[in-house]
Amino acid sequence: MKNCDKTCTCCERTKKIPRSETTIKNLNDRLNRIIGQLGGIKTMLNENRYCGDVLIQLSAAQNALQNLGYEILKEHFKTCVADGLKDGNEEILDEAIHLIKKMNL
Secondary structure: OOOOOOOOOOOOOOOOOOOOHHHHHHHHHHHHHHHHHHHHHHHHHHOOOOHHHHHHHHHHHHHHHHHHHHHHHHHHHHHHHHHHHHOOOOHHHHHHHHHHHHOOO
16 A cells, blocks of 8 residues: 555555445445446437437436445445544544535535
8 A cells, every 4th residue: 555645546445344245236236227327328329319318317327326425425424434433533524524525415
């Protein structure tokens, strides 16, 4: 791991509390549906489909991505943040606030 702060993207960190197999499956299922939506949008563009129809599908994909983000954020608070606070790491709250800002909530 390179020397850098915890908010950079150059480090590969792992969760202290692993996701359950069910959670991983549910998140991957959601992500695969989003990938399918994006493929459909690409097809619509290549088929020169009506702009309004493309925009509706883009909005649906954005909402699906945002909802996936909410699920991961909820898990983050229930596991990583809660565990960090139990260990006396109050900096985890600053990180959580930073993440919420990045998500444009």
